[in-house]
Amino acid sequence: MYYGLLALLTRSLRQDARQTRNHIFRLCFVAFIYLALLSATVTSGMFGAPGLRFFQTIAWLNMFFISCAGVGYFSSAITEEKEEDTIGLLQMAGLNPLGILLGKSTSRLIQATMLLVVQFPFSLLAVTLGGVTPYQIVAAYVALLAYMILLANVALVWSTICQRGGAAAGMTTLLFVLYFLMPNVALLVTAELIDVGWSPNQPWRGTVLLALEWIGQSSIWNRLLETTQTGFKDSIISRQVITNSVGGMICFLLSWMSFNTFAHSQTSQGATRGVVLKSTSRVPFLSPGRCWSWPLVWKDFQFLGGGYSFGLVKLIGYVVLHAFIVYLNSSDGITAQTIRWGEVGQIYCFLMLWAVGIEACILASRIFHDEVRLQTLSSLLMLPHNVAYLGYSKAIGCLMGLLPALLCLAIGSVFLPEADLDMALKFLIEPFVWGIVLSLLIFLHLIALLSLFVKWGALPLAIMLMGPISTCCPVGQLLFFVAGPQGMRENFGMLAATATIWILMGLVCFVFQMMIAARLQELASK
Amino acid sequence: MTPPLKSSGSVQPVISVDDVVHSFKGRRALDHVTFQVMPQTLHGFVGPNGAGKTTSLKVICTLLRPQFGVVKVFGHDVVDEQKLVRRKIGFMPDHFSTYRQMTVYEYLDFFAAAYGLSFGQRTRVIDEVLALTDMDGRKNDLISGLSRGMQQRTSLARVLVNDPDLLLLDEPASGLDPRARIELMEILKALRSMGKTIFISSHILSELAELCDAVTIIDRGKVKYTGTMSGLLLTSEEHPAFRLTVAGDDATATDWSEPLRGLTGVLKVDPVEARPEYRIEFDETQLDTNRLLQAIIGLNIPIAAFAEDRRHLNEAFMDLTERGVK
Numbered sequence A: 001m002y003y004g005l006l007a008l009l010t011r012s013l014r015q016d017a018r019q020t021r022n023h024i025f026r027l028c029f030v031a032f033i034y035l036a037l038l039s040a041t042v043t044s045g046m047f048g049a050p051g052l053r054f055f056q057t058i059a060w061l062n063m064f065f066i067s068c069a070g071v072g073y074f075s076s077a078i079t080e081e082k083e084e085d086t087i088g089l090l091q092m093a094g095l096n097p098l099g100i101l102l103g104k105s106t107s108r109l110i111q112a113t114m115l116l117v118v119q120f121p122f123s124l125l126a127v128t129l130g131g132v133t134p135y136q137i138v139a140a141y142v143a144l145l146a147y148m149i150l151l152a153n154v155a156l157v158w159s160t161i162c163q164r165g166g167a168a169a170g171m172t173t174l175l176f177v178l179y180f181l182m183p184n185v186a187l188l189v190t191a192e193l194i195d196v197g198w199s200p201n202q203p204w205r206g207t208v209l210l211a212l213e214w215i216g217q218s219s220i221w222n223r224l225l226e227t228t229q230t231g232f233k234d235s236i237i238s239r240q241v242i243t244n245s246v247g248g249m250i251c252f253l254l255s256w257m258s259f260n261t262f263a264h265s266q267t268s269q270g271a272t273r274g275v276v277l278k279s280t281s282r283v284p285f286l287s288p289g290r291c292w293s294w295p296l297v298w299k300d301f302q303f304l305g306g307g308y309s310f311g312l313v314k315l316i317g318y319v320v321l322h323a324f325i326v327y328l329n330s331s332d333g334i335t336a337q338t339i340r341w342g343e344v345g346q347i348y349c350f351l352m353l354w355a356v357g358i359e360a361c362i363l364a365s366r367i368f369h370d371e372v373r374l375q376t377l378s379s380l381l382m383l384p385h386n387v388a389y390l391g392y393s394k395a396i397g398c399l400m401g402l403l404p405a406l407l408c409l410a411i412g413s414v415f416l417p418e419a420d421l422d423m424a425l426k427f428l429i430e431p432f433v434w435g436i437v438l439s440l441l442i443f444l445h446l447i448a449l450l451s452l453f454v455k456w457g458a459l460p461l462a463i464m465l466m467g468p469i470s471t472c473c474p475v476g477q478l479l480f481f482v483a484g485p486q487g488m489r490e491n492f493g494m495l496a497a498t499a500t501i502w503i504l505m506g507l508v509c510f511v512f513q514m515m516i517a518a519r520l521q522e523l524a525s526k
Numbered sequence B: 001m002t003p004p005l006k007s008s009g010s011v012q013p014v015i016s017v018d019d020v021v022h023s024f025k026g027r028r029a030l031d032h033v034t035f036q037v038m039p040q041t042l043h044g045f046v047g048p049n050g051a052g053k054t055t056s057l058k059v060i061c062t063l064l065r066p067q068f069g070v071v072k073v074f075g076h077d078v079v080d081e082q083k084l085v086r087r088k089i090g091f092m093p094d095h096f097s098t099y100r101q102m103t104v105y106e107y108l109d110f111f112a113a114a115y116g117l118s119f120g121q122r123t124r125v126i127d128e129v130l131a132l133t134d135m136d137g138r139k140n141d142l143i144s145g146l147s148r149g150m151q152q153r154t155s156l157a158r159v160l161v162n163d164p165d166l167l168l169l170d171e172p173a174s175g176l177d178p179r180a181r182i183e184l185m186e187i188l189k190a191l192r193s194m195g196k197t198i199f200i201s202s203h204i205l206s207e208l209a210e211l212c213d214a215v216t217i218i219d220r221g222k223v224k225y226t227g228t229m230s231g232l233l234l235t236s237e238e239h240p241a242f243r244l245t246v247a248g249d250d251a252t253a254t255d256w257s258e259p260l261r262g263l264t265g266v267l268k269v270d271p272v273e274a275r276p277e278y279r280i281e282f283d284e285t286q287l288d289t290n291r292l293l294q295a296i297i298g299l300n301i302p303i304a305a306f307a308e309d310r311r312h313l314n315e316a317f318m319d320l321t322e323r324g325v326k
């Protein structure tokens, strides 16, 4: 077994070393650190404590990066073998579940840890810049490491359970959203309980409160906030470190125990359709039904966007979210008078904007990637239509999948206070807003394009690439000069700036779409 | 080596591949390939691994632009008149190109709609192709849950939904069990009798022998033979051979090889080991099948069966292609 484990480990290390993508990843990372260092030194004249600022940037960047890239990287560990049907081969080669888990997942964890270790000396530069102690830096890195262990092993559990990498990544993301919400929920619950009369000295109630306290302190978010404060003197082994690493270990044990149950993909090969119902199901009107006369729109709406049934699920989810916000914003008892509708509208719109953005990103990463994965590009491109027709029809189908979220957003904006609604209308010729739209468009196109080149992780890769893109062409800053107070007379300036963005938008989309079309054609002929 | 094609007067070929060259990163996959496929024939396209079959098919079905040479389908150029060509052909790639999360019916419905069929037409056509491919009973199953043969049939059904005049099938029989193979061949015969032209690639010549009207053999990017099936036999140095099975209980006891060898025009008689069978090779210039059979009857041999021996097809194939892959 040890021999097999070693073989697997060397294989994954070798594969890793051979892929240029991984090296580019690391290079990007180092470049980011360098940029952060540069910006800290350049701006050190304006703000105090450049070392602390540099250190803060690095710490948050790390957390952000681990969260984004880690989800894809760690959750594909086992699903990758399942998708290629090689998991049975690994087992036949005499590897037991523990060996496979260690070889596939823990080796990835080690590689990711290497990334942290590599930066550590650079981060110590912050000490020389001033405002930060080495102790603080060590504490932050230990916290990050514990967080990574948790993330890797939670992802491993889902990777063991799910058949597809996408599903595993989705479930992991969902859990981590909960992870970031949990401390606040725990604090709320604690406050409520203490109000009701619980106290830490009561026998089992005390234990519950203590547990809640631990949960309240388990988030990396709060921990990083603490460690990047000046004058941090807490213990390095905090409750966050303990809970996260123990949680990670428990997850590892879980995936070890459940490995054999889920390893054989044949058992659930038919269940790849999610919640999309069959026409023979009990509620046939929620099934895809017959194809529309816009076949590609139908296909992508039903099978990528989720179709009627998933749309309904999303709609219910967003309505429940709204109800929850209303509940939080009602001071005492839910009556129409006590609810602060304006605030509800603001929070809801903000959340729904995020929801639309995230859904759009997920769809962009799947719109063409699924065709590649299912090897259907050749039959699709053989249809008597040109690539543009295919691409736009698919895009419309995916956009229809966004309808529930957009609908909720529209309804949510009705709750906005009057002034906000006026502002929303003014926003339509506001170059700043269009700048954001432009970056979102670039981002979505980038995801779709990258998904045609990489097997997984187009999303984190696009996030990584957006940094340099937005620093290289700072549209916002440029426009500030045109439309800003020193620029032309206000209205004309605004209009000119907005028009510029529109033209830019057209250009960028055109270039990306040409690239996507070319790549699609290339893949179809392979 | 290659005899002239039996092109009957003014009949326009369905596929005409003229001097096509295609390289991948400097490696020639197609090297001056030239052949034609006549209407309403079942044309086999045979070659070993890496011969360039898939590449040729992709060029013909407009997925790959030929780097040199001209390819015409129904007289339309595959580069300039892509859409016209695409409407008339159905291409089945060598991998399952299916949306596994769809049911069979949804899958066919999608492709029918994508070819621009109206709702009513779709309903009718899908029922027809489902009946033809015998997939009626499984139409509401998810494709991911189907067996290999069933997925293959689903792919074939998909190719048929737009009622193409030309079918391009890339190794449709690979990975099928003998029964599924025979059923597939039956479907192909039915399609030919419906007036369709079928161009089918395979590794195995003898598998196509009974079925095909014509065959093109390709090896390492070069066409080694193109023409009718019977023409292929003439080109090989092999003589025609027949297999004679003798009836009766004492068949193994009597040795008929000597009297058979005595017949004029018979070149070689090989008794098949442990079976009452003889493989008879004859000189086609002196004898034909009829006269050989008459002569055998004249010998008073109790005949149980008399059939063409297909082994020579494989030998012809081996002669034409070279050992080892490039």
Ligand SMILES: Nc1ncnc2c1ncn2[C@@H]1O[C@H](COP(=O)(O)OP(=O)(O)OP(=O)(O)O)[C@@H](O)[C@H]1O
Pocket: A525, A526, B024, B025, B028, B029, B047, B048, B049, B050, B051, B052, B053, B054, B055, B056, B094, B203
């Ligand atoms: N996309 C590609 N990139 C590089 N080389 C290729 C590509 N496709 C085919 N080739 C090469 O072209 C040659 C012909 O390949 P092709 O797939 O046409 O063979 P084939 O006759 O279909 O073989 P098989 O029976 O194995 O399917 C091979 O040498 C192959 O390596």
Ligand SMILES: [Mg+2]
Pocket: B053, B054, B055, B094, B170
């Ligand atoms: Mg092939």
